[in-house]
Amino acid sequence: MLAMNNISKVFRTDLVETHALRDFNLQVNEGEFVSVTGPSGSGKTTFLNIAGLLDDFSHGQYVLDGEDVSGLNDNERSRIRNEKIGFIFQSFNLIPDLNIRDNVEVPLRYRGLSANDRRQRIEKALSIVGLASRAKHLPAQLSGGQQQRVAIARALAGEPRLLLADEPTGNLDSMMARQIMELLESIHSNGTTIIMVTHDAELSRRATRNVHIMDGQVSEINLHEQMQANVAQA
Amino acid sequence: MEIRPILSAMLRNKTGAILIALQIAFTLAVVTNAFFIIYQRWEKINRPSGMDMHNIVTSRVQWVGQDVDYKAEILRDLEALKAIPGVTHVTTSNAIPLSGGGSSRGVSAERTEDTEWTATGSFLLTQDGLDSLGLNLVSGRNFTLNDVVWFDPEVDELAQNVIITQALAEHIYPDENAVGKTLYMNDSELTVIGIVERMHGSWVSWSGLERNMLVPMVFPGSSISYIIRTQPGLTEEVRSQVKQTLLDINNRRVIRRIRVLEDVATSSYGSDSDMMVILSSVVCLLLLITVVGIVGLAAFSVNQRTRQIGTRRALGARRYQILRYFLVENWLITSIGLTLGVLLASAFNYYLVVHFELERLDWFYIPMGMAILWLLGLFAVYGPARRASMVSPAIATRTV
Numbered sequence: 001m002l003a004m005n006n007i008s009k010v011f012r013t014d015l016v017e018t019h020a021l022r023d024f025n026l027q028v029n030e031g032e033f034v035s036v037t038g039p040s041g042s043g044k045t046t047f048l049n050i051a052g053l054l055d056d057f058s059h060g061q062y063v064l065d066g067e068d069v070s071g072l073n074d075n076e077r078s079r080i081r082n083e084k085i086g087f088i089f090q091s092f093n094l095i096p097d098l099n100i101r102d103n104v105e106v107p108l109r110y111r112g113l114s115a116n117d118r119r120q121r122i123e124k125a126l127s128i129v130g131l132a133s134r135a136k137h138l139p140a141q142l143s144g145g146q147q148q149r150v151a152i153a154r155a156l157a158g159e160p161r162l163l164l165a166d167e168p169t170g171n172l173d174s175m176m177a178r179q180i181m182e183l184l185e186s187i188h189s190n191g192t193t194i195i196m197v198t199h200d201a202e203l204s205r206r207a208t209r210n211v212h213i214m215d216g217q218v219s220e221i222n223l224h225e226q227m228q229a230n231v232a233q234a
Numbered sequence: 235m236e237i238r239p240i241l242s243a244m245l246r247n248k249t250g251a252i253l254i255a256l257q258i259a260f261t262l263a264v265v266t267n268a269f270f271i272i273y274q275r276w277e278k279i280n281r282p283s284g285m286d287m288h289n290i291v292t293s294r295v296q297w298v299g300q301d302v303d304y305k306a307e308i309l310r311d312l313e314a315l316k317a318i319p320g321v322t323h324v325t326t327s328n329a330i331p332l333s334g335g336g337s338s339r340g341v342s343a344e345r346t347e348d349t350e351w352t353a354t355g356s357f358l359l360t361q362d363g364l365d366s367l368g369l370n371l372v373s374g375r376n377f378t379l380n381d382v383v384w385f386d387p388e389v390d391e392l393a394q395n396v397i398i399t400q401a402l403a404e405h406i407y408p409d410e411n412a413v414g415k416t417l418y419m420n421d422s423e424l425t426v427i428g429i430v431e432r433m434h435g436s437w438v439s440w441s442g443l444e445r446n447m448l449v450p451m452v453f454p455g456s457s458i459s460y461i462i463r464t465q466p467g468l469t470e471e472v473r474s475q476v477k478q479t480l481l482d483i484n485n486r487r488v489i490r491r492i493r494v495l496e497d498v499a500t501s502s503y504g505s506d507s508d509m510m511v512i513l514s515s516v517v518c519l520l521l522l523i524t525v526v527g528i529v530g531l532a533a534f535s536v537n538q539r540t541r542q543i544g545t546r547r548a549l550g551a552r553r554y555q556i557l558r559y560f561l562v563e564n565w566l567i568t569s570i571g572l573t574l575g576v577l578l579a580s581a582f583n584y585y586l587v588v589h590f591e592l593e594r595l596d597w598f599y600i601p602m603g604m605a606i607l608w609l610l611g612l613f614a615v616y617g618p619a620r621r622a623s624m625v626s627p628a629i630a631t632r633t634v
Contacts, residue, residue, distance in 0.1 A: 048631060102239045
């Protein structure tokens with residue numbers, strides 16, 4: 001699904017040159033649920049931005065869903081974001097002036113789908129996250145957990161091949177966080193590839209694989225192997 | 235097109251949009267009426283006068299002292315002026331056209347107790363009058379030397395023949411050929427011997443500006459005007475010689491207002507020109523304020539929604555789609571403002587018609603004003619919209 005080979009990202013100012021990612025290599029297979037952890041400033045967000053085609057990288061090669069996206073122009077990158085990637089942001093990033101239905105519709109409009117197709121997808125996505133009855137509500141009228149579920153519905157409506165979640169529970173209490181996590185697991189069980197950046201070790205353990213980033217490089221842990229090792233030791 | 239979500243988002247943040255829409259409405263109301271007034275004034279200033287405006291020099295002579303043989307002096311002046319190189323024709327006149335000073339008489343095609351006299355500009359000229367003014371005789375004949383009467387109070391003889399303008403002829407003798415007809419003026423009976431196509435009289439704002447009567451007559455008195463026609467392009471040379479030429483004949487007199495007829499007209503149309511300048515300035519200022527308002531609202535909106543724009547970009551919006559979003563949003567605000575503006579412009583025009591006797595606004599001024607404001611709105615919002623389209627989608631993942 002995703003292959004990054006020797007990706008580097010350098011931020012330059014007149015005085016400073018910062019290597020956010022250096023010789024970053026990662027492969028994520030289709031259907032995986034990967035958690036990405038690491039301390040602040042390790043390069044998690046930079047990785048997520050590059051994985052989601054939100055930002056360029058300085059060197060290396062990035063293949064997404066079999067397509068080398070390294071040299072694509074802005075329009076092509078926008079198209080791939082719209083058709084193949086779903087985003088879930090820490091702060092939900094709902095548009096406050098639009099109701100829930102219109103928020104979910106935003107990426108579908110950019111895809112140029114017919115009104116009928118959009119309506120069906122919106123209804124389906126909202127029913128998956130359990131908010132079909134709140135379609136006319138504004139984001140401000142919903143709790144944080146509900147808002148994040150709307151954001152998930154918005155991501156799901158596009159039927160993405162890859163779901164990128166940036167600290168999806170970072171702004172939620174533990175109960176809400178658990179509900180969101182269960183929702184993500186449910187989505188993953190239907191075959192969607194998920195990459196989730198998180199600080200929460202417990203959430204990280206619920207993924208099938210954990211990628212730890214340190215100083216812009218990967219330090220990977222296979223959770224299943226680790227669990228099996230732990231069981232054998234015991 | 236995403237008009238519905240844009241409209242519903244706008245309605246939830248309506249204060250700024252309403253203020254700009256009201257400003258656009260007010261601007262349309264003022265701009266259309268101002269354009270209309272400006273165009274009317276422009277038309278007024280530029281309407282054809284019927285005279286050779288650029289090649290006529292005028293002057294006023296005032297004799298000092300008594301025992302002056304005015305007729306002899308005038309005849310000498312006419313000879314001397316005609317001798318100036320570049321001069322083609324010279325006439326005396328009781329008044330200078332378009333100068334704001336002149337004489338008006340009541341005339342009619344009949345004389346009864348119920349006669350309605352038509353106010354008419356009256357110009358007393360010599361046999362060279364028509365050529366001196368560059369008038370176009372369209373019917374009948376020109377004056378001859380025999381037609382000209384030098385008024386003598388002891389004889390009290392008045393001219394018998396007149397030439398009138400087409401406008402006066404159509405007013406007095408509608409659907410008839412005026413040549414040969416009798417024209418009544420108080421107790422006098424005059425015969426119309428010719429018709430000139432057009433001639434503007436003395437007062438530029440008078441509704442009877444084009445109704446004029448040319449009388450072959452000279453009133454020798456202490457003051458008189460000369461109208462001097464020059465060859466094309468020699469007006470300034472002639473003008474510079476007029477004063478000295480006249481003073482060389484008799485320096486016991488005052489030679490005043492040696493001016494080109496074009497300058498006389500410019501001076502008389504001064505208030506109209508001033509009005510055009512003032513209204514143009516108001517229009518420019520209002521349009522500028524409106525543009526600044528639109529730019530300000532759009533820039534504020536872009537700044538406030540940077541994260542939202544980044545999110546839209548992250549969700550797949552192309553740059554042109556972000557650009558289009560802001561252009562459409564502005565177009566909607568402008569359209570709402572213009573809809574209100576049409577009503578306001580009509581109401582404003584009605585007020586001007588009722589209170590200032592302005593003509594009714596021609597229909598096309600409103601669509602023209604709307605088109606200008608639409609284009610101006612798009613022009614104003616393009617900069618902020620383009621800036622919005624350049625927002626990076628990576629903004630969406632920033633937490634601060």
